[in-house]
Amino acid sequence: MAEKKSSEPIKKSIDPVVLDMLDKAQDEGVSTAFSRAEETKPCPIGHEGNCCKICFMGPCRLVGKTTVGICGATKETVAARNLIRMCAAGAAAHSDHGRDMAHTLMAAATGEAPDYRIKDERKLKAVAQYLSVPEGEKSKEELAIDVAKAALGEFGRQEGELLYVQRAPAKRQEIWSKLGITPRGVDREVVETLHRTHIGNDQDAEHILDHGLRNALADGWGGSMLSTDVSDILFGTPSPVAAGSNFGTLREDEVNVVIHGHEPTLSELIVAAASDPEILEYAKSKGAKGINLTGVCCTANEILMRQGVPLLGNFLAQELAILTGAIDAMVVDIQCIMQGIVKVAENYHTKIISTSPKAKITGALHIEFNEHEAMSIAKTILRTAIDNYPNRGAVNIPDVQDRLVAGFSHEYISYMLGGSLRESFRPLNDAIMSGRIRGAAGVVGCNNPRVTHDDPHVYIVKELIKNDVIVVTTGCNAIACAKQGLLTPEVMEQCGPGLKEICHTIGIPPVLHMGSCVDNTRILTVLAQCATEGGLGEDISDLPAAGFAPEWMSEKAISIGMYFVASGVTTWMGIGSPVAGSEEVTRIITEGWKEKVGAAFYFEPDHKKAVEEALAHIDAKRKALKLEEYSPTRYARSATYLPAEFAPGKHGAYSIK
Ligand code: MSK
Numbered sequence: 001m002a003e004k005k006s007s008e009p010i011k012k013s014i015d016p017v018v019l020d021m022l023d024k025a026q027d028e029g030v031s032t033a034f035s036r037a038e039e040t041k042p043c044p045i046g047h048e049g050n051c052c053k054i055c056f057m058g059p060c061r062l063v064g065k066t067t068v069g070i071c072g073a074t075k076e077t078v079a080a081r082n083l084i085r086m087c088a089a090g091a092a093a094h095s096d097h098g099r100d101m102a103h104t105l106m107a108a109a110t111g112e113a114p115d116y117r118i119k120d121e122r123k124l125k126a127v128a129q130y131l132s133v134p135e136g137e138k139s140k141e142e143l144a145i146d147v148a149k150a151a152l153g154e155f156g157r158q159e160g161e162l163l164y165v166q167r168a169p170a171k172r173q174e175i176w177s178k179l180g181i182t183p184r185g186v187d188r189e190v191v192e193t194l195h196r197t198h199i200g201n202d203q204d205a206e207h208i209l210d211h212g213l214r215n216a217l218a219d220g221w222g223g224s225m226l227s228t229d230v231s232d233i234l235f236g237t238p239s240p241v242a243a244g245s246n247f248g249t250l251r252e253d254e255v256n257v258v259i260h261g262h263e264p265t266l267s268e269l270i271v272a273a274a275s276d277p278e279i280l281e282y283a284k285s286k287g288a289k290g291i292n293l294t295g296v297c298c299t300a301n302e303i304l305m306r307q308g309v310p311l312l313g314n315f316l317a318q319e320l321a322i323l324t325g326a327i328d329a330m331v332v333d334i335q336c337i338m339q340g341i342v343k344v345a346e347n348y349h350t351k352i353i354s355t356s357p358k359a360k361i362t363g364a365l366h367i368e369f370n371e372h373e374a375m376s377i378a379k380t381i382l383r384t385a386i387d388n389y390p391n392r393g394a395v396n397i398p399d400v401q402d403r404l405v406a407g408f409s410h411e412y413i414s415y416m417l418g419g420s421l422r423e424s425f426r427p428l429n430d431a432i433m434s435g436r437i438r439g440a441a442g443v444v445g446c447n448n449p450r451v452t453h454d455d456p457h458v459y460i461v462k463e464l465i466k467n468d469v470i471v472v473t474t475g476c477n478a479i480a481c482a483k484q485g486l487l488t489p490e491v492m493e494q495c496g497p498g499l500k501e502i503c504h505t506i507g508i509p510p511v512l513h514m515g516s517c518v519d520n521t522r523i524l525t526v527l528a529q530c531a532t533e534g535g536l537g538e539d540i541s542d543l544p545a546a547g548f549a550p551e552w553m554s555e556k557a558i559s560i561g562m563y564f565v566a567s568g569v570t571t572w573m574g575i576g577s578p579v580a581g582s583e584e585v586t587r588i589i590t591e592g593w594k595e596k597v598g599a600a601f602y603f604e605p606d607h608k609k610a611v612e613e614a615l616a617h618i619d620a621k622r623k624a625l626k627l628e629e630y631s632p633t634r635y636a637r638s639a640t641y642l643p644a645e646f647a648p649g650k651h652g653a654y655s656i657k
Contacts, residue, residue, distance in 0.1 A: 013453035048581035084212030090559030095223025109144035157185035220563030248401030261333035298516035329385035436498035439618035445549030456550035468496035541568030541598030577603030
């Protein structure tokens with residue numbers, strides 16, 4: 001990682017750039033999420049899931065001698081309802097995003113959105129198969145229309161079950177079927193959550209939570225998975241790409257446009273428009289040398305994965321980036337956009353441009369996006385940013401930038417492991433079986449100012465690879481890793497010897513950036529393929545694998561965590577438990593779900609303890625599979641004596657030029 005002030009006290013963040021910007025915010029009297037978190041303590045009642053506000057007899061606060069609400073609802077019922085309502089909101093956000101992608105595919109295929117085209121025909125054909133759409137003699141546009149129709153049908157499906165459920169291992173499907181939690185329609189499960197949790201309806205915690213699992217599965221194996229697939233069809237399935245990260249990706253002499261949110265639909269067009277000669281000429285006419293794009297949150301991850309656009313920062317960096325004075329426009333679409341950015345921007349020249357018909361922000365300039373006039377809107381946005389370039393005041397861009405390699409779709413991982421003729425997960429399974437790789441972990445999720453920014457993310461990833469656990473990452477964890485240089489081939493040197501040997505031999509980095517929040521479904525696909533490849537049991541819950549969301553804050557993170565668990569991956573969430581107020585609900589989601597779906601849902605604020613527990617869990621899974629006992633020293637020698645041609649950066653398609 002690039003060095004800055006090593007003596008900087010690590011308190012609010014482990015990122016020196018964030019610490020510098022926080023000092024600047026304090027000096028200039030600018031309020032940020034960090035300062036507001038200090039001023040606003042979490043409500044202890046709501047924090048533990050003990051506040052019920054689903055009717056207007058309350059809100060009922062179940063504390064002290066008050067153990068039931070006015071209607072008689074118990075702490076168990078209230079905590080369970082609160083949890084699955086969070087899950088439903090998260091699933092709705094992901095899935096509504098997925099639905100919009102399907103509408104864009106339809107518009108692209110019918111010619112109503114002329115700025116879009118079908119970029120990945122191979123993926124289109126694969127998705128057609130998953131959705132039981134016959135290929136026949138159709139043109140790619142005709143096939144795309146049928147795929148879009150089938151995809152849209154999954155959201156409103158009224159009969160039967162989601163088609164993508166069949167992508168899970170057979171044993172997992174049986175578990176869901178036996179428990180009656182196989183998801184039906186995506187929208188249906190969200191609506192049913194709201195219905196069940198209305199006053200006077202479902203009032204048995206376990207029964208409520210069972211539906212929560214089904215709702216989460218409708219996200220993971222439904223809305224989110226469709227979103228990822230359709231994005232790949234439209235914009236291409238990611239393959240390795242090198243880029244930079246952190247505030248040093250801003251340019252003093254170019255128009256800086258920051259893309260923030262979650263949807264790739266507009267940002268892909270902004271990337272294309274930014275190299276349009278007419279737009280570049282316009283930028284030059286205002287004194288800028290060019291247009292520089294960089295991104296925040298998952299829109300950033302989407303356009304990094306496919307276009308190599310650099311990462312500016314993760315969730316907690318969005319306000320601080322404006323303090324550089326170098327951002328001419330921050331273009332936002334949906335989800336994870338703090339209202340606070342508008343207030344911060346009032347102190348500088350930055351224009352906040354909202355674009356989604358679903359997300360207006362008071363005080364922001366709204367340039368509404370629609371896919372029918374996409375390129376024209378993208379250019380209008382860039383012109384607005386260019387017009388704002390001469391309005392800059394003092395600029396303070398920290399000279400900190402780290403390299404990264406991203407773009408690890410499950411298709412690419414499979415190709416990387418087996419080559420174009422024998423794409424498979426066999427080498428990965430073999431490496432796990434031999435104990436060279438101890439296990440696998442998905443580390444994902446947000447930032448939360450209640451903990452040291454990026455610290456739990458980075459600690460967990462470093463500990464896992466040191467202990468020979470291969471890591472896949474998405475969302476804001478991936479951005480935290482990028483800023484610490486953990487997404488480069490060189491990080492192999494920080495791995496345990498077995499993992500290091502495998503990374504050198506196969507040519508994979510130990511931390512694989514798989515994309516945005518909806519792309520957590522790529523992780524589900526990898527897990528399903530490992531489970532069916534052979535040698536590691538028959539189900540995802542048999543795998544020596546674990547999930548983490550150490551700095552979670554969003555409802556989407558709850559939905560992701562719950563669909564990981566319902567798919568068989570024991571998952572550790574950080575921060576604290578939103579159901580701590582009910583011992584019974586805590587028991588159900590841990591021991592109870594372990595029995596039901598073979599995986600537990602832990603909320604463990606101590607991230608060091610979470611890693612220890614996860615490593616013990618991985619070893620227990622290895623033992624149950626009767627695999628070689630993991631030994632950290634067994635492969636030490638072979639990893640030390642690798643030939644020079646396998647040196648980091650020289651091997652594999654991901655080498656940074
Ligand atoms: S952006 S949901 S803060 S990961 Fe997907 Fe980051 Fe969490 Fe938003």
